[in-house]
Amino acid sequence: MAGLSTDVLVIGGGATGAGVAWDAALRGLHVVLADRADLGEGTSGRFHGLLHSGGRYVVKDPLAAEECIAENRILRRIAADCIEDTGGLFVTTPSDDPAYAERFAEGCRATGVDCEEVEPAEVLREEPRLHPGISRAFRVPDANIDAWKTAWALARGAHERSGARVLPYHAAEAIHRRGDQVVGARLRDVRTGDELEVEARVTVNATGAWAGRIAGLAGIEGVRVLPGRGIMIAMNHRLVNTVVNRCQMPTDGDILVPIRTVCVMGTTDVHTDDPDDQTVAEDEVQAMLEDGERLVPGFRRARALRVWTGVRPLFQDTKEGVASTRDVTRAHTLLDHAERDGVGGFVTITGGKLTTFRLMAEETVDAVCRHLGEERPCTTATEPLPGSEDGEHYMLGERLARREDGLLDDQLVCECELVTRRKLEEAMRRRGTSNLDDFRRVLRLGMGPCQGGFCMYRAAGIMHGLDGMSAEQANAALLGFLVERWKGVWPILYGDQLRQARLDDWIFQGVLDVGHLRE
Amino acid sequence: MRRTLHYDAVVVGAGVAGLTAAARLAESGARVCVLAKGVGSTHLAPGTVDVLGYEPDGSEPPRRVDSPARALPAFVAERTDHPYALLGVDSIRPALEWFAERIEHGPQQGYRYLGEMERNHLLPTAVGAARPSALVPETMAAGDLRGTGPICVVGLHPLRDLWASLCAANIVRLGVEARAVEVGLDVDRPDENALGLARRFEDPGFRRTFADRLAPQLRDDERVALPAVLGVRDPHGVWSELETWLGRPVFEIPTVPPSVPGMRVSDALRAALRAAGGRLVVGAEVGGAERDGERVTALQAHTAGRDTTYAARWVVLATGGFNSGALALGSDWVVRETVLGLPVRGAPAPGARRFVPEYFGEQPMSRVGVAVDPNQRAEGLENVIVAGAALPGAEPWREGSGEGIAITSGHRAAELVRAEEGLGAAV
Numbered sequence: 001m002a003g004l005s006t007d008v009l010v011i012g013g014g015a016t017g018a019g020v021a022w023d024a025a026l027r028g029l030h031v032v033l034a035d036r037a038d039l040g041e042g043t044s045g046r047f048h049g050l051l052h053s054g055g056r057y058v059v060k061d062p063l064a065a066e067e068c069i070a071e072n073r074i075l076r077r078i079a080a081d082c083i084e085d086t087g088g089l090f091v092t093t094p095s096d097d098p099a100y101a102e103r104f105a106e107g108c109r110a111t112g113v114d115c116e117e118v119e120p121a122e123v124l125r126e127e128p129r130l131h132p133g134i135s136r137a138f139r140v141p142d143a144n145i146d147a148w149k150t151a152w153a154l155a156r157g158a159h160e161r162s163g164a165r166v167l168p169y170h171a172a173e174a175i176h177r178r179g180d181q182v183v184g185a186r187l188r189d190v191r192t193g194d195e196l197e198v199e200a201r202v203t204v205n206a207t208g209a210w211a212g213r214i215a216g217l218a219g220i221e222g223v224r225v226l227p228g229r230g231i232m233i234a235m236n237h238r239l240v241n242t243v244v245n246r247c248q249m250p251t252d253g254d255i256l257v258p259i260r261t262v263c264v265m266g267t268t269d270v271h272t273d274d275p276d277d278q279t280v281a282e283d284e285v286q287a288m289l290e291d292g293e294r295l296v297p298g299f300r301r302a303r304a305l306r307v308w309t310g311v312r313p314l315f316q317d318t319k320e321g322v323a324s325t326r327d328v329t330r331a332h333t334l335l336d337h338a339e340r341d342g343v344g345g346f347v348t349i350t351g352g353k354l355t356t357f358r359l360m361a362e363e364t365v366d367a368v369c370r371h372l373g374e375e376r377p378c379t380t381a382t383e384p385l386p387g388s389e390d391g392e393h394y395m396l397g398e399r400l401a402r403r404e405d406g407l408l409d410d411q412l413v414c415e416c417e418l419v420t421r422r423k424l425e426e427a428m429r430r431r432g433t434s435n436l437d438d439f440r441r442v443l444r445l446g447m448g449p450c451q452g453g454f455c456m457y458r459a460a461g462i463m464h465g466l467d468g469m470s471a472e473q474a475n476a477a478l479l480g481f482l483v484e485r486w487k488g489v490w491p492i493l494y495g496d497q498l499r500q501a502r503l504d505d506w507i508f509q510g511v512l513d514v515g516h517l518r519e
Numbered sequence: 520m521r522r523t524l525h526y527d528a529v530v531v532g533a534g535v536a537g538l539t540a541a542a543r544l545a546e547s548g549a550r551v552c553v554l555a556k557g558v559g560s561t562h563l564a565p566g567t568v569d570v571l572g573y574e575p576d577g578s579e580p581p582r583r584v585d586s587p588a589r590a591l592p593a594f595v596a597e598r599t600d601h602p603y604a605l606l607g608v609d610s611i612r613p614a615l616e617w618f619a620e621r622i623e624h625g626p627q628q629g630y631r632y633l634g635e636m637e638r639n640h641l642l643p644t645a646v647g648a649a650r651p652s653a654l655v656p657e658t659m660a661a662g663d664l665r666g667t668g669p670i671c672v673v674g675l676h677p678l679r680d681l682w683a684s685l686c687a688a689n690i691v692r693l694g695v696e697a698r699a700v701e702v703g704l705d706v707d708r709p710d711e712n713a714l715g716l717a718r719r720f721e722d723p724g725f726r727r728t729f730a731d732r733l734a735p736q737l738r739d740d741e742r743v744a745l746p747a748v749l750g751v752r753d754p755h756g757v758w759s760e761l762e763t764w765l766g767r768p769v770f771e772i773p774t775v776p777p778s779v780p781g782m783r784v785s786d787a788l789r790a791a792l793r794a795a796g797g798r799l800v801v802g803a804e805v806g807g808a809e810r811d812g813e814r815v816t817a818l819q820a821h822t823a824g825r826d827t828t829y830a831a832r833w834v835v836l837a838t839g840g841f842n843s844g845a846l847a848l849g850s851d852w853v854v855r856e857t858v859l860g861l862p863v864r865g866a867p868a869p870g871a872r873r874f875v876p877e878y879f880g881e882q883p884m885s886r887v888g889v890a891v892d893p894n895q896r897a898e899g900l901e902n903v904i905v906a907g908a909a910l911p912g913a914e915p916w917r918e919g920s921g922e923g924i925a926i927t928s929g930h931r932a933a934e935l936v937r938a939e940e941g942l943g944a945a946v
Contacts, residue, residue, distance in 0.1 A: 084809035289850055300850040335582055411679055411709045421679075457646060461682025471647070471688035478646070486878035493874060494848045498884075503563065510916035511565050511773055513648040515580045515879045517689065 001327050002196050004165060006032045008368055009185055011125065011172045011214055013037075013360060014044035015147055015354050017206035018154035018381070019361030020368075021166075024426060025158035027365060027376035028381055032198050033164060033188050034358035038438050040151035043208050046310030047147065048232050048266035049259035050243060051075060052355040053088055053140040056250055058107030059100070064331045071356050072141060074381050078358070081149040081388040083170040083241040084396065086258055088142020088243035089123060089202050091117075094133040095294045096248040097492055101136045104247055104273035108140070115140050127240050129296045142243035144259040146394070147354060148441040155386040160386060168438075170196065175203060175218040175346075182337075182346035184216050185340035201347050202368045209275035209313040211350040222319030224436040225350055227275040227311040230267035231284050234490060236303040236449045239296050240264045246295065252284075253291025260396070261417060261448055262305060265292050269312075278309045303497045305451060307490040315351045336367050345371060413462065416448020421462060426465055434473045436460070446481070449497075451489060453504035457483055457512060475517045482508060520821075521826055526552045528936055529818055529831040531805050531858060532845075534559025535922055536907025537837030538788035539614070539929030542621065544835075545795035547933065547942040552829060553844040554791065554820050560839060560908070564921065565644075565773030566747065566780020568618065568654035570611060570636055571603075572919020575780075575881060580919060587611075587653055600704050600865070600886075600912040602924045605893060606931055611923060612636060614930035615654060625787030629755035633660045641665055643744065645681045645772055647689025647697075651919055656780055658749055658758040659770035661742055668768070669696035671741040673733060677711035680775035681746040697744075700736045702729060716748035720757050730764040737765065747771035748778050751918040754783055769906060805858050808834075813901045815859070833902050833936045836861075836889065837929060840908040846887060848873070854887050856909075861897045864890035865911040885914045894935055897929065899916040906932040 008024045010017045013035030021033040035041070054068030061094055077082060092101050108115035116139045124130060125136040137420070158164035170187040177183065184199040205214045208225070215223035227500040230252075238258040246254040252268045268284045284305065292299030315333040319340070332352030337343040349364045362378045369376050384391070403410075411421040427439055439445045445459060446452030456478060462472035493501055508514045524786050530541040533555035545551040572591055573581040584590045591611070595604040603611070615636065623631040632654040634640055640927035641664045662670075670690055674683030683699035690697035703710075705728065706719065719725045737743065743761075749771055750757035760770045773780060789799060803820040809828070810816065817830040838845030838858050847857050852873060854866040863889050865886040873884045888911025890898040895910070897903040906928040908915065915921035934943070 037810065261791075407709075409709055411677075413679065426721045454775060458679045458682070460646070461685045464682065464685040464688065469694060471685060474685055475646075483878045487876060490874035490876060494850045494852070496844075498841050498848050499844055502840070506560075506563055506842065507775055507917055509879075510921070511563075511775060511778075512644045512646045512647055514649040515917075516582050516583075516650075517646065518879075 001030065002194070003199065004032055004196065005199040006030045006167055007201050007372070008032070008204060009198050010034070010204045010206055011185065012206035012208060012210070013039040013155070013168060014042050014206065014208060015040065015151055015153060015154070015357035016208065016349055016352065016360050017204070019357045020160070020204050020206055020349070020364050021158040021164050022154040022385070023361040023365040023378060023380045024368060025046060025162040025164050026379050027369070028162060029376070030162055031164040032200065033158065033165065034167040034172065038168045038298050038435070038441060039155055040148040040441065042210070043310055043312060044147040044151060046232070046308055047354055048255060048257045048264040049144045049146070050255065050257050051083055051143040051145040052353065053142045054113040055088065055104070055108065055140040055142065056109060056245060056288070058111050058113055060105050060250055061331070062107065063110045065107065065113055067331070067359060068355050069111065069113045072360055074358060075145070075355070076143070077391060078380065078382070078384045078390050079145070079150055079153065080384070080391045080393050082146050082153060082385070082394065084144050084259070084394045085142055086242050088140045088245060089127070090138040090140060090245045090247040091123065091130065091134045092136040092247040093131045093294050096246050098135060098194050099169055100248050104138065108138070113140060127242055127244065129239050130244065131295060131297055136247065138247065141240040142245070144243065144257055145354065152442060153387055157386045172214060172217060177216070177219060177343070180342055181344045187334070194327070198357070202347065204364055204368065204373045205346065205348040206364070206507055208350055209311045211313065211348050215348055218343065218346055220337055220343060220346070221346060222317060223335065224316045224318045225275070226314045227272050227277065228314050229272045229277055229279065229307050229311045230269050230307050231280055231288060231307055232264050232266045233285070234262045234264050234305045235499070236262060236305045239299070239302060244295055253288045255294055256292070260444060262372055267310070272311070275311050277311065280307050280309055285492055301495065303495060304492045305449065305497060307492040308488050313350045315421055325423040332356060334363050334367060338371065347371070409468045413458050414445050414448065417451055418442040419445045419455070424459060424462060425466070434463060434469065434477045436485055438475045446485070450500060451504065452481060452484055453500065453507055457507070478514060479517065482514070521828055523817070523828040523830055524552070526829060526831045527552045528833040528835060529554060529829045530835040530837060531818070532559065532837035532839060532843070532907065533785070533799060533801065534561060534839060534907055535784065535788070535836060535925035536929035537835065538792060539618065539926050540835045540837060540932040541797050542788055542791040542795060542908055543617065543930055543933035544936060545792055545797035547937050549936065549940065549942055550743050551792070551797040552817065553797065553799040554805055554829065555799065555801045556804045557801065560842065561781040561785040562778055563776045564781045566656060566777055566778055566784055567642070567652035567659065567773070568615065568922040568926065569919040570615070570634065570653040570923030572639060572651035573917060575914065575917050579879060582584065583651055584639060585601040586638050598912070602910045602913050602928060604919070604929050605891070605895065605910070608674060610931050611927045614927040617930055618926045619654060621700050621783070621791045622787045626790045627752065627754055627783055627787060629759070631657050633657055639838065643686065643690050643772055645686055645774055647686040647692070649693055649697050652828070653923065656754070656771070656783070657770045658754055659747070659780070660770065662695055662744060662770035662772065664678070664690070664695050666741050666742070668742045669738070669739055670744050672697060672699045672744040672772070674699060674701040674703060675716060675746055675748070678713065678716055678746055678748070678774070679710060681772060681880070701735070704729060704875045711775055713746060713748050713774045713779050714751070714777045714782070716746070717751050720748055721750045721752060726757060726761065726893065730761055732745070734765055738794060739765070741772065742768040744770055744772050747773045751779055751786065808859050813899060815900060815903055832940070833904065835904050835906055835932045836897065836909055837935070838909050840888065845909055848884065857890055859903070862890045862899070863887055863911070881914065881917065888912060895932055904932045904935055
């Protein structure tokens with residue numbers, strides 16, 4: 001069996017885990033980062049894409065609001081390329097309690113969240129699709145952030161700075177203890193079945209909603225994460241170009257986030273016992289469409305591309321006699337198992353939100369350093385991620401500009417998201433994976449209105465042309481993509497998107513007859 | 520002022536079903552006008568005539584049909600709601616014969632369809648899967664996977680919609696010897712779709728250069744597979760010239776849309792309609808109807824610049840299903856027929872599953888169509904006859920039955936009108 005030896009093993013490749021890897025690498029530590037799936041495939045990528053200004057929490061949870069605005073300012077510097085500076089609005093629609101607006105404005109002042117009241121008429125000129133009955137509106141520094149791009153930039157940075165090993169599709173099978181010390185873990189490559197032993201001075205459990213399971217592997221009881229699932233719906237256009245929040249207490253269906261070529265309506269909150277619960281309930285879909293109508297009249301007539309479920313981790317310590325190490329209002333929880341359970345070399349970080357991943361990583365690596373008995377200061381608040389060195393935010397027109405540069409010599413593979421053949425081949429060579437969903441996440445291949453109808457056959461053909469790729473692998477990649485895609489499509493298939501899906505069926509099941517590649 | 524035009528029959532939709540019904544009616548002496556929002560699904564389909572390719576019987580993937588003629592009687596006996604059960608198996612053959620004749624005598628000189636209902640061809644798709652079709656263009660017939668000779672799949676660099684290496688590798692998996700070669704073309708852009716290439720292949724100089732580049736790469740006994748780009752106007756000329764120059768069988772493989780062979784079908788049927796005195800208005804969206812009791816007396820169409828009323832004794836509704844927008848599923852999960860607001864049949868009950876989570880599974884929403892009587896008449900209306908994908912009960916891409924249903928139902932719609940109107944036999 002193959003083996004690795006490292007300072008820090010991070011289990012969980014979401015924004016937090018990748019952030020821990022980046023932070024630790026900047027502090028000069030050797031890191032192995034493992035996830036059972038692709039980076040950002042769990043909770044991190046399954047959100048609406050919001051970089052919080054903190055506005056959402058100024059009334060309900062002021063401490064979280066303060067954290068958000070502080071991290072928002074930091075991430076705009078260090079992860080500039082992953083962020084599009086759309087700005088945000090809180091608007092009082094006719095369905096919202098008008099009294100909340102005053103509490104909101106006061107909360108912003110108290111927590112330091114930048115906020116400026118604007119005339120509803122001005123907002124409606126900027127965002128003409130919004131409900132014309134808006135009575136008040138506030139501008140806040142919300143933005144969107146690409147979670148997959150962020151996770152990969154963090155991982156790449158960790159690799160560049162201290163040679164971090166990044167292992168997607170490596171599930172933790174066992175966590176090894178020597179007495180009261182966690183000394184590493186056995187990972188299994190879920191694609192090949194190969195096992196890998198990792199010896200680590202400290203192991204970080206950054207598995208969010210799955211943290212209880214992973215802690216259990218280390219023999220630690222009572223780490224209970226109550227997963228709360230919420231659905232998100234991607235619409236095929238940017239119905240708004242600014243993040244729009246309903247100005248009311250946080251509730252279901254209160255936000256519309258424009259991100260890349262789409263906008264995402266979120267979300268619901270339903271408690272579940274299983275972090276792998278991907279249920280999309282019919283009544284939640286209907287309720288969300290109704291909420292969409294409250295923000296953007298006619299929302300139901302727009303094309304809904306896809307729906308997905310994200311599972312947020314809500315931590316509850318059930319170990320007897322142990323108080324939570326954090327104030328309950330704090331959104332994230334760090335468990336130092338040496339203090340809590342007398343088990344050294346093991347730290348759990350859970351809860352939180354994408355906007356605060358850097359802070360969570362900083363606190364986690366501080367704890368790691370305490371375990372190692374080393375003094376290593378954190379520098380992530382000032383060090384830009386790879387690709388963000390110039391401090392320029394992502395602009396929506398970037399891809400079109402790049403595409404126009406290559407117009408005469410580069411083929412276009414995905415028309416919806418302007419993914420070129422060169423870009424795709426480069427990513428395929430770099431990743432060495434045959435999972436087309438991996439390229440969907442990093443390139444947005446197949447994420448547009450046709451949902452892969454035209455590009456996925458091309459991508460499979462291109463992939464097959466690369467060295468060492470068999471027809472079986474290319475077929476499996478294509479079929480796997482279609483099967484996976486459908487899961488997010490069918491629960492919300494109606495209107496013009498059903499027309500689109502029918503065209504895709506004609507292409508794949510009619511013209512290409514891919515179903516019979518299964519024989 | 521709204522103008523009113525008078526016809527014996529107005530056909531809505533210019534896909535295979537609509538054009539078949541219209542041309543056939545015009546040939547019988549009826550005054551016919553086709554109103555179409557856009558081009559039909561011909562431009563998306565592979566251009567083959569699939570009558571019955573698979574028998575979805577619960578097995579996955581569905582079992583392949585070798586002989587539609589032999590399989591159909593049992594197929595319809597088990598599926599009394601299927602369009603073929605409604606149309607009658609016996610009505611398929613004459614309809615297909617009519618269709619094949621229209622292509623053969625159409626504007627693409629010498630171009631014809633080969634095959635019969637007794638035996639499906641088994642043609643490779645662009646991904647290299649084997650696809651059963653009853654009638655196929657002569658330009659595709661040599662691709663039958665049960666035929667002899669190894670296959671050389673030719674990739675054309677600017678075309679993104681047929682990947683030769685993957686296609687060839689999957690043909691090998693079917694037990695047929697195959698390989699791929701790439702031929703560079705003198706095309707001044709990195710992307711060119713099938714239609715763009717088809718236009719270039721109509722230039723003799725262009726295809727001569729292509730043949731000269733390909734010939735040295737070929738082995739003695741190989742058949743040559745090309746993306747279906749061998750011309751729109753004169754496919755027979757382009758294809759037979761390449762066969763002569765290369766000295767071997769050449770065949771086309773349908774690409775991802777736009778479909779060049781599909782456009783040929785559309786062109787041929789439009790020509791048949793025109794030749795018989797029929798009229799086609801593309802860009803005419805039907806937005807309402809005038810009724811007199813159980814008869815529709817006129818359709819209102821939005822056309823460029825003005826709205827026009829088309830008064831007609833008969834209406835043939837060949838508008839397609841969800842793919843064309845003729846049927847729409849709302850976010851309230853109610854299915855509506857969007858052109859005339861007709862009742863639909865086959866929709867899952869409220870609260871029942873609309874789709875299943877398995878992508879390749881049978882989707883409950885797939886069989887919805889306009890509710891009709893045994894004579895294809897829309898429920899409650901005496902003079903509206905439904906044809907093609909608007910009919911309920913089929914899952915054409917899973918069954919490989921789309922063109923068979925379209926041609927047969929279009930043909931039979933014309934027959935029904937003819938019988939009622941006492942029109943003469945077709946020319």
